[in-house]
Amino acid sequence: MKTTKLILMAFLSVMTCPYSAAGDEGEEPALPPLHLNCTQSLTDFLLLRQETYLNRMISAEETTTQVLKQTLETLVQVRDTLNEVNAKLGGNKDRKPDNGAVCQSPFTQVGERCLLLALQEKLTWASARQFCAGYGADLAHFADANTFAAVLGYVNTINFQRKDINVWVGGTDEAVEDTWLWVTGELMPRGPPFWGTYDGYALQPNAGTSQNCAVLWKADYYYLHDLPCTHKCAPLCQK
Structure with missing residues (x-):
């Protein structure tokens, strides 16, 4: 739909542009060339539209990158939290006895x-x-x-x-x-x-x-x- 509108606008711009004089006297061209200024205006318009699309794409990509970065940071925090919980719950299985830090002989x-x-x-x-x-x-x-x-x-x-x-x-x-x-x-x-x-x-x-x-x-x-x-x-x- 956007492409169709762009082509229509370009066509209307061409139709409303003034034409330059014929190249040879007595010979009327079937399609006279566009005036230079009108052609340049149409080119600028097309470039402006393309720049707008590119800016939107860049903005969307930056937003996606930021979301992925925040998601990764969240996952890292979750991982670290789970490691701490596991260490507290299961890390005491092989620890020294609770009755003292020093083993009694003959241990x-x-x-x-x-x-x-x-x-x-x-x-x-x-x-x-x-x-x-x-x-x-x-x-x-x-x-x-x-x-x-x-x-x-x-x-x-x-x-x-x-x-x-x-x-x-x-x-x-x-x-x-x-x-x-x-x-x-x-x-x-x-x-x-x-x-x-x-x-x-x-x-x-x-x-x-x-x-x-x-x-x-x-x-x-x-x-x-x-x-x-x-x-x-x-x-x-x-x-």
């Missing part, structure tokens, strides 16, 4: 937890839990790679003699096969960098219903493996 403070690795004990998984319960603790668990790295550092420090001893942690899929849970009821992390491999290619856990308890496997640099719960290993307690 050692590792990050924000108190750990005890009893290398001298050789117990089944269930007996290992009972052993830890005697100290008001349970088998160790971890939710992220940084905490896992700290646990491995502690285990290697305690086992400075590099004894061939595997270490129980508080993970099992005994209730539901292949659904690995910590003793806290939380899902265990799966895959690298937590679980190791068997013979360098078979990703753990891989033994089905015959092996339902999680252990730090010495032969695989203490990466997680599954073992029969009746196997005897050293307990790693946490409180």
Whole structure:
């Protein structure tokens, strides 16, 4: 519709413009040329209209950009707020006990937890839990790679003699096969960098219903493996 109006206005401008004189005497042209001033006025009009359209487009684009920028800022604020809420609600799962910042002997403070690795004990998984319960603790668990790295550092420090001893942690899929849970009821992390491999290619856990308890496997640099719960290993307690 706007284009039709523009063509009509241009046509009316042409029809109302004065014509210049004929080029040769005695020869009347069929369509005399437009007067120079009229042609220039029409050109200016068309350029002005085009400039108006461009200005409107630029204004609309600036408005859209501003809206997108405000939306992005709002989303960033929402993300930061959710992170703070999650940290308050779930960030205390692996923190040190409420009864003091310093772990009591024989426990050692590792990050924000108190750990005890009893290398001298050789117990089944269930007996290992009972052993830890005697100290008001349970088998160790971890939710992220940084905490896992700290646990491995502690285990290697305690086992400075590099004894061939595997270490129980508080993970099992005994209730539901292949659904690995910590003793806290939380899902265990799966895959690298937590679980190791068997013979360098078979990703753990891989033994089905015959092996339902999680252990730090010495032969695989203490990466997680599954073992029969009746196997005897050293307990790693946490409180």
